[in-house]
Amino acid sequence: MAKEKLAYVCTDCGTQHNQWQGQCASCGAWNTLKEFKLSTVKKTTAMAKATGYAGVLENQVKSISEVDLSVVPRILSGMSELDRVLGGGIVPGSVVLIGGDPGIGKSSILLQVMCYLSTRQTVLYVTGEESLQQVAMRAKRMQLPDEHLRLLTETDVESIIAAAHQEQPKVMVVDSIQTMQLAEVGSAAGGVSQVKESAAYLTRYAKQNNIAVFLVGHVTKSGEVAGPRVLEHIVDTVIFLEGQSDSRFRTLRAIKNRFGAVNELGVFAMTEKGMKQITNPSAIFLSRGDEPSAGSVVMVIWEGSRPLLVEIQALVDESLYGSPRRVTVGVDQNRITMLLAVMHRHGGIQASDQDVYVNVVGGVKVTETSADLALLCAILSSMRNQVLDQGLIIFGEIGLAGEIRPVPSGQERIIEAAKHGFKRAIVPLGNVPKGGVPGMEIIGVKTLQQALDVL
Known part of the structure; x- marks a missing residue:
C-alpha cells in the first residue's frame, strides 16, 4: 500500500531533511525549509523471500563497449545564438529550464522558436499564465508564422500529458512551471512540492517519448529560479535570460548543460518584432x-x-x-x-x-x-x-x-x-x-x- 511521508527541502541548496528546523544544516540558510510529500511503496516480505530482490529488472546491464555511440541529430531552433547556448541545437528528449526576470523576454523568444519549428514539425505551446487570445495577439504583433502552431491553456500536468500524447509533438513548451500542479500533491501551485513533482513528471514523459521540453521558470529577488534547487538537478539544461531594464539588449547564458559547454553566451536585442540576434556582439x-x-x-x-x-x-x-x-x-x-x-x-x-x-x-x-x-x-x-x-x-x-x-x-x-x-x-x-x-x-x-x- 502507498504510504505518504513528509520531507523538508531547503529552497537554497536543495538538501532534504527528515524534520523541520529553522536553519539548513547544509548551507546554513535560515527559514528555507519547505514541506512536501513523498510517496513510497512498502515491499512485501514474501516477494523479497521468493525473488531475493523486491524489484523488477527492466533494463539490461551492458558493458560500455556495447553502448550505441551514434550521434543523436539535433533540432535547429532557427536562432543560431540559442543553438550556440544549447550546445549546437535542441536535443530530442532533453528538458531545458529557462529562467529570467518578469518581462525579460522568455515567452517571446520561445514563441518565436515554436513558430519557426511549427513550419517543419509538430510542436505544442502550453501556457498556464495567459489565454490563447493573448498568445495569438503576441504572435500577430511580432508577425510570426503561426499558422501551424498548436496552443493549449492548461495547468494540470496530467491533462497536458494527455494532450501531448494525442498531438505527438517533437518539441513542447510549458509556460510556466510555477503554474503547473498535480492533483495527487496536496499543496498550492508554485509550492515546493508542486514545482518539484510537476517538473519530474514532465521530465519522465520527455525521456520516455523522446520529446524536447522547455520549462519557463520565474526568478526570485535574489536572481534564482523560484522553487527548490532540486529543480535544477532534474532538468538537463538551465539557461538564464538576463538584461537591464533600461537596455534593449539581452544575454542568454547556460549555467548547466549536459549536452554542451556551460560558458557559451548568446546576445539578443529586444525589438517590436521580438528577439533579434546579435551575431557580432563586440560591435x-x-x-x-x-x-x-x-x-x-x-x-x-x-x-x-x-x-x-x-x-x-x-x-x-x-x-x-x-x-x-x-x-x-x-x-x-x-x-x-x-x-x-x-x-x-x-x-x-x-x-x-x-x-x-x-x-x-x-x-x-x-x-x-x-x-x-x-x-x-x-x-x-x-x-x-x-x-x-x-x-x-x-x-x-x-x-x-x-x-x-x-x-x-x-x-x-x-x-x-x-x-x-x-x-x-x-x-x-x-x-x-x-x-x-x-x-x-x-x-x-x-x-x-x-x-x-x-x-
Whole structure:
C-alpha cells in the first residue's frame, strides 16, 4: 500500500531533511525549509523471500563497449545564438529550464522558436499564465508564422500529458512551471512540492517519448529560479535570460548543460518584432562616446567559443567618509579589493582613501580573471585623469605576487581585436604570438610594474 511521508527541502541548496528546523544544516540558510510529500511503496516480505530482490529488472546491464555511440541529430531552433547556448541545437528528449526576470523576454523568444519549428514539425505551446487570445495577439504583433502552431491553456500536468500524447509533438513548451500542479500533491501551485513533482513528471514523459521540453521558470529577488534547487538537478539544461531594464539588449547564458559547454553566451536585442540576434556582439558593446575620457579601457574576454570585446569604465574619487566605497557592476567586488591591494604592494599606487566605482558597459557580467589587468589600468587612468589610447586593448590575469599570468586563447583574442581596428595590445608575455599579428603592436609584460611603465 502507498504510504505518504513528509520531507523538508531547503529552497537554497536543495538538501532534504527528515524534520523541520529553522536553519539548513547544509548551507546554513535560515527559514528555507519547505514541506512536501513523498510517496513510497512498502515491499512485501514474501516477494523479497521468493525473488531475493523486491524489484523488477527492466533494463539490461551492458558493458560500455556495447553502448550505441551514434550521434543523436539535433533540432535547429532557427536562432543560431540559442543553438550556440544549447550546445549546437535542441536535443530530442532533453528538458531545458529557462529562467529570467518578469518581462525579460522568455515567452517571446520561445514563441518565436515554436513558430519557426511549427513550419517543419509538430510542436505544442502550453501556457498556464495567459489565454490563447493573448498568445495569438503576441504572435500577430511580432508577425510570426503561426499558422501551424498548436496552443493549449492548461495547468494540470496530467491533462497536458494527455494532450501531448494525442498531438505527438517533437518539441513542447510549458509556460510556466510555477503554474503547473498535480492533483495527487496536496499543496498550492508554485509550492515546493508542486514545482518539484510537476517538473519530474514532465521530465519522465520527455525521456520516455523522446520529446524536447522547455520549462519557463520565474526568478526570485535574489536572481534564482523560484522553487527548490532540486529543480535544477532534474532538468538537463538551465539557461538564464538576463538584461537591464533600461537596455534593449539581452544575454542568454547556460549555467548547466549536459549536452554542451556551460560558458557559451548568446546576445539578443529586444525589438517590436521580438528577439533579434546579435551575431557580432563586440560591435554593440564597443559603442564608445565621441570624446575620449579617462578611466575607459577595452578588454577582450572569452565567452564559450568566441572572444568578446567589452569596454570597462572606472571612476576614482576622493572619499568623503571614513570608509572608502568599492562599487562594482558586472565584476566581482572582492576581486577589485584584491587588485587594489596588489597595485599598492607591487605598483606603489595607493587607493585606500579613494572611492572606486567600476562598470562593465552593456550589462555584461565578467566572470573570468583575464580582465584583471584592464581593471587596474582603468582605475589608474581615472586616478591620474589621463586618457588612454583609443586603439589600445588590454587583458591578462594578475597574481598576488604582481605577476601577469597568461590566459587561454590569447592569440584568438588579439586577432579579434585587430579585426575591429585596434592597433596596440598590452598582454601577458606568454600570450604574445610568435609570428605576430599584422597591423597590431603587441607588448608582452611579465609583471604589473612593467605594465604600468608601458602605460
